[in-house]
Amino acid sequence: MTDLLFIRPFFLLPYLPISLFPTLMTLKAAIIPVTPFQQNCTILFDDEEMRGVVVDPGGEVERIRAAVEKAGVAVEAIWLTHGHIDHAGAAMDLKDALGVEIIGPHAADLKLLHNLETQAQMFGLTGQVRNVTPDRFLEDGDVVSFAGHEFQVLHCPGHAPGHVVYYSPDAKFAHVGDVLFNGSIGRTDLAGGDHDALIRSIKDKLLPLGDDVSFICGHGPGGRFGDERRNNPFLI
Numbered sequence: 413m414t415d416l417l418f419i420r421p422f423f424l425l426p427y428l429p430i431s432l433f434p435t436l437m438t439l440k441a442a443i444i445p446v447t448p449f450q451q452n453c454t455i456l457f458d459d460e461e462m463r464g465v466v467v468d469p470g471g472e473v474e475r476i477r478a479a480v481e482k483a484g485v486a487v488e489a490i491w492l493t494h495g496h497i498d499h500a501g502a503a504m505d506l507k508d509a510l511g512v513e514i515i516g517p518h519a520a521d522l523k524l525l526h527n528l529e530t531q532a533q534m535f536g537l538t539g540q541v542r543n544v545t546p547d548r549f550l551e552d553g554d555v556v557s558f559a560g561h562e563f564q565v566l567h568c569p570g571h572a573p574g575h576v577v578y579y580s581p582d583a584k585f586a587h588v589g590d591v592l593f594n595g596s597i598g599r600t601d602l603a604g605g606d607h608d609a610l611i612r613s614i615k616d617k618l619l620p621l622g623d624d625v626s627f628i629c630g631h632g633p634g635g636r637f638g639d640e641r642r643n644n645p646f647l648i
Contacts, residue, residue: 439561439583441628444479447471449498452630454587457485458559465558467491467578467587468499468630469506471540476502477509488558492516493589494572495524496602497531497541499630504542513547515556518567521574522549524604550576563587566617570610571598579621586637590630592618594639597646598630614647 442455447470457464464485469476480487487510492500494517503514525544532541550556552567556578563578571590575598579586590598592614600607618625623638640647 438559439580439585442479442483442485443628444472444476446475447498447501450631451498452628452632454628455480455483455485455487456558456561456587457483458561461559462486463488463559465489465491466506466510468493468589469502470498471501473502473505473509476506480510487512489556490514491556491578491587492544492546493577493587493630494575495521495528495544496572496590497528497535497537499589500525500544501528501532501537501541503544514544515548516546516550516565517572517576518551518569518574519549520569520604521572524572524574549574552576566613568610568613568617570600570606570608570613572602573604573606575613577618579625584622584625586618586621586625586627588618588627588629592627592640592644593629593631594633594635595644597644611647619647 438458438460440457440459444453446453451470453469453476454467455464462484466487489512490503490506507514528541528543532538550565554565556563563580566577566579568575568577568591575589577586577588598610600610619637619641625637628634
């Protein structure tokens, strides 16, 4: 397995000439599946300015740092979608290594973030994970950005009470964490999970953004909202 799984641009409508959307050409992503959970740690970056952010560093800091170096990206911040160990387990170590701030998730996940070391004991990872205190929590409607790419913050509880989604209207792209998967949805049997709230988050906040929105999720392949609206058995 390579450290850099893929780097590719996110196009608004791939079946139209890309010249129609010149401002979208520079937003790219590199995915580094980390830990036995195979969580999609993601580097979002602008391929002209080569500045970006790391989303959900769940573990294996050295692999993440190597991927950042290979991509040639100057990391400006760490963005968290939620407080589960597979998404936030390496956030503090990466913060120290890169000298950047941790932004997100919503404050409703503070208890999860402050119990990561306890979670680590359950998975035999004692001493490998640190509790996380973000430099900034996010609220629904906030906007975060790097290199001119603005992402709207959508508070989408259900999988975790403080889960947020990062959505770029210009690129028609979202990083949805563990809210939605290709053909599935996030589990709700963990502490703070709420199935009804998760379905509301997806149907009321994500799907209305449009069928043409592409997404990266926390595990496995991404997709498009339209395909999930039509075919996801949990949403039909």
